[in-house]
Amino acid sequence: MAFETLFSSYSFGSVTLPNRIVSTGHDTVMAHNGHVTDRLIAYHEARAKGGAGLIIVQVAGVHATARYTSHMLMADDDTCIEGYRTLAKKIHAQGTKVFGQLFHPGREIMETDDGTAPVAYAPSAVPNSRFAVMPVPLDQQMIDEIVDGYAASALRLKQSGLDGCEIVASHGYLPAQFLNPAVNRRTDRYGGDLENRMRFLDEIASAVRARVGDDFVIGLRISGEERDVEAMDKNEVVAVCETLDQKNAFDYYHVIAGTSASLAGAIHIVPPMYYETGYVAPFAARVKAVVKAPVMVTGRINQPQIAEQILAEGRADFCGMTRALIADPEMPNKALAQKLDDIRACIACNQACIGHFHKGYPISCIQYPETGRETTLAARKIPTRTKKNILIAGGGPAGMKAASVLAARGHHVTLCEASAQLGGQALLAQLLPGRAEFGGIITNLSREMDLAGVDVRRSTPVTRAFVEQERPDAVIIATGATARRPEFEGSDSAHIVTAWQALKGEANIGGRVVIAEWKGDWIGMGLAEKLAREGRKVTLATEMPMAGQALPFYVRDEMVARLHRAGVEIVPYARLYGTDAETVYFHHASSSEPIVMEGIETLILSQGHESARMLYDDLKVTDVAIHIIGDALAPRTAEEAVLDGLKLAVSDHFS
Ligand SMILES: Cc1cc2nc3c(=O)[nH]c(=O)nc-3n(C[C@H](O)[C@H](O)[C@H](O)COP(=O)(O)O)c2cc1C
Numbered sequence: 345m346a347f348e349t350l351f352s353s354y355s356f357g358s359v360t361l362p363n364r365i366v367s368t369g370h371d372t373v374m375a376h377n378g379h380v381t382d383r384l385i386a387y388h389e390a391r392a393k394g395g396a397g398l399i400i401v402q403v404a405g406v407h408a409t410a411r412y413t414s415h416m417l418m419a420d421d422d423t424c425i426e427g428y429r430t431l432a433k434k435i436h437a438q439g440t441k442v443f444g445q446l447f448h449p450g451r452e453i454m455e456t457d458d459g460t461a462p463v464a465y466a467p468s469a470v471p472n473s474r475f476a477v478m479p480v481p482l483d484q485q486m487i488d489e490i491v492d493g494y495a496a497s498a499l500r501l502k503q504s505g506l507d508g509c510e511i512v513a514s515h516g517y518l519p520a521q522f523l524n525p526a527v528n529r530r531t532d533r534y535g536g537d538l539e540n541r542m543r544f545l546d547e548i549a550s551a552v553r554a555r556v557g558d559d560f561v562i563g564l565r566i567s568g569e570e571r572d573v574e575a576m577d578k579n580e581v582v583a584v585c586e587t588l589d590q591k592n593a594f595d596y597y598h599v600i601a602g603t604s605a606s607l608a609g610a611i612h613i614v615p616p617m618y619y620e621t622g623y624v625a626p627f628a629a630r631v632k633a634v635v636k637a638p639v640m641v642t643g644r645i646n647q648p649q650i651a652e653q654i655l656a657e658g659r660a661d662f663c664g665m666t667r668a669l670i671a672d673p674e675m676p677n678k679a680l681a682q683k684l685d686d687i688r689a690c691i692a693c694n695q696a697c698i699g700h701f702h703k704g705y706p707i708s709c710i711q712y713p714e715t716g717r718e719t720t721l722a723a724r725k726i727p728t729r730t731k732k733n734i735l736i737a738g739g740g741p742a743g744m745k746a747a748s749v750l751a752a753r754g755h756h757v758t759l760c761e762a763s764a765q766l767g768g769q770a771l772l773a774q775l776l777p778g779r780a781e782f783g784g785i786i787t788n789l790s791r792e793m794d795l796a797g798v799d800v801r802r803s804t805p806v807t808r809a810f811v812e813q814e815r816p817d818a819v820i821i822a823t824g825a826t827a828r829r830p831e832f833e834g835s836d837s838a839h840i841v842t843a844w845q846a847l848k849g850e851a852n853i854g855g856r857v858v859i860a861e862w863k864g865d866w867i868g869m870g871l872a873e874k875l876a877r878e879g880r881k882v883t884l885a886t887e888m889p890m891a892g893q894a895l896p897f898y899v900r901d902e903m904v905a906r907l908h909r910a911g912v913e914i915v916p917y918a919r920l921y922g923t924d925a926e927t928v929y930f931h932h933a934s935s936s937e938p939i940v941m942e943g944i945e946t947l948i949l950s951q952g953h954e955s956a957r958m959l960y961d962d963l964k965v966t967d968v969a970i971h972i973i974g975d976a977l978a979p980r981t982a983e984e985a986v987l988d989g990l991k992l993a994v995s996d997h998f999s
């Protein structure tokens with residue numbers, strides 16, 4: 345594909361972008377005390393070097409009441425300027441343009457920095473359903489102060505050398521709260537008809553323009569569809585953009601989906617793999633049809649081919665490809681060089697990017713843990729001084745990552761996989777409903793091994809005898825894990841199977857099923873959906889307070905929605921105790937009272953995993969240098985497996 349549009353430059357407002365690929369505003373959890381850090385700079389510099397045309401830096405609060413997390417950027421006083429200035433210089437040095445996001449969350453406040461309940465401000469005292477916040481209605485004085493906060497913050501970004509700013513009126517944040525009649529119940533000049541509801545945004549646009557002049561881009565981020573029961577009318581969204589454009593209020597419109605206001609709407613803020621790639625493009629096209637200013641679109645555009653198609657069809661003028669750049673900062677350069685197979689496409693698992701954000705940790709990527717670790721682990725990926733012969737046992741994510749990094753550093757690496765296919769548990773994970781894209785991690789890591797020149801041997805189990813024959817300098821044991829079958833009353837009964845057996849179709853499953861789930865992850869939930877869709881009556885009994893407790897929120901909520909639609913019964917706090925005949929017994933995890941389920945034909949165990957350490961135990965008694973990583977070390981997720989692989993591959997053992 346020629347990517348004629350994607351790699352054409354584009355001028356609007358006072359800027360010319362070198363191409364149409366944008367890293368859109370995303371909170372990285374790399375700010376400190378509200379300021380830009382070296383870590384944040386290194387993170388963005390990597391994306392600029394990788395060829396992104398525009399980087400829009402994460403939200404920055406415009407007023408003291410805008411702190412929606414404890415780790416966000418603030419632009420509400422001049423102390424922000426120094427950090428932004430260094431950041432802008434580093435990004436500009438790569439030929440990439442840089443904007444900043446200006447933000448007030450209104451009632452959408454997640455947390456405070458000391459764990460107390462927040463005092464949130466919004467147009468009206470209408471609570472939000474996701475964070476259960478009851479806001480205080482804004483009075484005129486605060487409205488004026490906040491509008492001035494946008495203008496003053498915009499000027500600080502300009503003084504820092506940034507090229508523009510983006511007003512975040514998307515995702516149900518403060519300007520969107522004014523626009524939405526379900527949230528804005530005011531009877532003054534800011535409430536009622538659309539003209540009044542637009543007043544707050546109008547005032548922001550005018551105040552910002554008056555302060556920064558015409559040589560600074562001002563954009564608007566807005567949700568084309570909020571996808572919530574109390575959503576803004578999607579036609580009204582288009583009307584808002586049209587009216588603003590007639591007044592030349594903004595230099596571009598940035599259309600996305602979702603709202604922070606509800607669990608359902610929030611899924612679309614960072615849409616998981618259940619949503620089609622590029623599904624937001626039609627929403628952008630609706631806006632593009634009525635505005636003269638250019639339109640940006642973002643949401644599940646994970647490959648340059650998809651971006652090119654959206655642009656070529658005239659549905660938008662540039663594309664946000666945020667997770668695509670989190671997963672592969674070099675994606676633009678690779679696309680330009682037509683090395684499409686080398687692109688590590690984002691699989692929309694949401695685990696280490698938005699998943700980390702929600703836990704309050706710096707973002708990364710499960711496929712590429714170098715992200716967010718640019719100054720630490722990534723900086724250690726240098727050629728080795730002492731070339732070694734390394735044998736890796738196990739071709740799952742841990743072994744593949746270790747192999748590709750070690751080989752890229754100049755070691756001679758042989759990776760042996762006992763089965764005919766690489767991938768380990770990822771091969772099974774991709775079989776869960778709606779999760780086929782997870783298999784992309786195998787494709788991507790395999791490609792990285794090929795590029796690095798790893799000698800890959802499938803259907804080759806590693807034994808002690810094999811090691812003694814090959815005599816490598818070091819053996820890395822990445823033999824993974826097997827399904828855990830705990831012992832309990834009746835655990836040898838015939839109607840018990842493991843989740844993996846059920847998923848692979850290796851066992852007969854009755855029409856009435858209970859899945860005993862332990863850790864609140866994907867497996868029990870995904871299997872429950874699959875079996876229910878096949879017509880079985882399914883109960884998911886989880887030991888956790890809720891199904892999907894361990895999952896990234898947007899994945900959890902999407903999976904719960906799918907189970908609800910499929911008619912799966914969910915029983916929380918259910919700790920497996922035993923089974924006899926057609927009865928399964930649980931303890932309530934907090935009351936210890938029994939929970940009894942009768943008439944069960946098949947009990948499916950989703951009880952986690954046990955490390956496969958046989959080879960490790962065999963080699964421990966020899967003088968071979970051994971290292972153990974991934975689930976073979978301790979059963980966790982693909983994220984930790986890949987990270988283990990990277991950490992070992994850049995460690996002093998292989999310098
Ligand atoms: C870790 C993370 C943090 C985010 N924080 C913000 C934010 O600060 N402001 C914002 O407008 N959108 C935020 N987003 C949404 C992204 O800008 C983007 O719309 C979303 O990731 C979907 O695009 P993608 O599919 O290209 O990743 C965030 C996304 C991620 C992954």
Ligand code: SF4
Pocket residue numbers: 667668670671689690691692693694695696697698708709710711712
């Ligand atoms: S962690 Fe998953 S969703 Fe996030 S960037 Fe990486 S592959 Fe994409």
